[in-house]
Amino acid sequence: MPHTPARPLHAVTLRSGVGFRQAAALYTRVFGYDRPEFSLNPNLLSALARNGGSVVGVYAGEDDLIGFAYGFAGRDEAGNDFHYSQAAVVDATHQGEGVGRLLKEHQREVARGWGHRAMRWTFDPVLARNAHFNFSSLGAEGIAFVPDYYDRPGTDRILVEWALERAEDPFRDLRGATPPPLTESEWGRVRTTTLARADGSEIEGAWLAVPAAAPALSDDEEERASHDRLRTRVREALTGLFAAGHVLVACTRIDPTTAAYLAVARPEREETR
Structure with a gap:
C-alpha cells in the first residue's frame, strides 16, 4: 500500500x-x-x-x-x-x-x-511488482510477448495496452482472483483453474508462477545459470499463452517468494481503439 x-x-x-x-x-x-x-x-x-x-x-x-x-x-x-x-x-x-x-x-x-484512446508500454516479465501495478492497479492488459525487445539478451518484454476511455473494464472481476498455492519450484510453469465470473459464468484461468521479487544480479555462475533457465521457462510459457489467444489481466503475490500472472482468453469482441 x-x-x-x-x-x-x-x-x-x-x-x-x-x-x-x-x-x-x-x-x-x-x-x-x-x-x-x-x-x-x-x-x-x-x-x-x-x-x-x-x-x-x-x-x-x-x-x-x-x-x-x-x-x-x-x-x-x-x-x-x-x-x-x-x-x-x-x-x-x-x-x-x-x-x-x-x-x-x-x-x-x-x-x-x-x-x-489507448496507451502501450513494455516491461520485464520477471518484475512482478511492475506487473501488479500495470494489471491489477491500473487495469491494463498484457497483449503480447516480444523476445529480445531491444535486440539484446535479457530484454524479453510483455507488451501492455491500457484503454484510456472505455466505460467498463471487462476483466474487473478477475483482477482480484485468488491464485492457486504455487511455489518457488513452479516458477515459469503454468497451472490452470476454473474461475467464477461476476455474472455467474465460469472461465478457465492460466496462472504463471514467477518470483515475487526481481532476482538479484549475481557474479556467481550457478546463480546466473539458474536465472537464465528461469527466463527461458517464462519465455516459453508466455509464448504459449499468447499463441493460444490469451491476455494477461492480473499479477498477484502468493507469498514472499512467489507471484502469479493470470491469463484468460481474449474476448471475442474488443472495443474499437
Missing part, C-alpha cells in the same frame, strides 16, 4: 529546459546507466512535448523532481494508433508513495489531449 509522502506531490507536464534536464538526470540515475548511448537527450524531450508526445513529471515540493515518464505517438502493423510510453522512472527513495500512479494518470490525460 502507498505510504504518505513527507511533502505534497504534484504531477505536471514538463515544458522547460530545466525540467527536461532534470528528467534526463533522473532517468540516468534511476537506471544506473553509465554509457552515453543509453542517456536521454533533453532536446528530444522538448521535441516530443511539442509534437504529439508526453513528457511528464512528479515533483515533491516545488522543485524536487522524483518521477518522470515520456512517450510518443505510435502505430502498429495492423494500423492501430496508440500513445507509446517508452519509460517511467521513480526515485528509489520515493517508491511506495503513489508516484507511479500520478505519472501514469497525468500521462493518460496528455495522451488523450493528443487524441489517443
